[in-house]
Amino acid sequence: MTLILIIGNKNYSSWSLRPWLVLRQSGLEFAEVRIPLDQPDTGDRIRQYSPSGRVPVLQHDDLTIWESLAICEYIAELAPDRSLWPVDASARAVARAVSAEMHSGFSDLRSQMPVDCRARRPRMATPAVQRDIDRIVELWQTCRQQFGGTGDFLFGDFSIADAMYAPVVTRFVTYAVPLPPIAQAYVEAIEQLPAMQEWLAAAAAETEVLDTP
Ligand SMILES: N[C@@H](CCC(=O)N[C@@H](CS)C(=O)NCC(=O)O)C(=O)O
Known part of the structure; x- marks a missing residue:
């Protein structure tokens, strides 16, 4: 294979x-x-x-x-x-919902705070971006509180839902977005994943510089 x-x-x-x-x-x-x-x-x-x-x-x-x-x-x-989706059917359904919400939405955040893993550019969110941020923080908190259990991720163990929000984590770090404690702890959990560290190190070693807004 x-x-x-x-x-x-x-x-x-x-x-x-x-x-x-x-x-x-x-x-x-x-x-x-x-x-x-x-x-x-x-x-x-x-x-x-x-x-x-x-x-x-x-x-x-x-x-x-x-x-x-x-x-x-x-x-x-x-x-x-x-078990890249949660094993429990209710958790799995919500994981699919938040993943689909990410895949199809948050266009203001995506366009106005583009992913640039190496950058550190604190930036005030526009009202439209802040609405996206608020919704993401709300859904992260809901997932963590209802399904997080003793794990560090949205549904306890790592799942596809976490991968869908991993680029948002890099944006929150890059643009120094202020976050409440549950969301900040989640950002740190994603950043500390060895695979995420590997991706960020490779991003840091790349030499191309693209124009980003
Ligand atoms: N909905 C697609 C979006 C993929 C997408 O927009 N990819 C960008 C890079 S992040 C791309 O391929 N752009 C092509 C180009 O810039 O020529 C997906 O989820 O895979």
């Missing part, structure tokens, strides 16, 4: 981080192909792998899967023993 994950720059590609983290947590072996974004040949290079013209994309032998959340779902099916 050969798994290849095609990703963008680790410093900038928020969507790439999500399935990469899930793959690392799954214990499955995979290779990665990194295609720097915003270069003259980026579009052509991505289209060699991805029918949507976007990364991430996963190749599993002859199968190609695009869209970060679909890739995460597939990895969960490949590694059922790792």
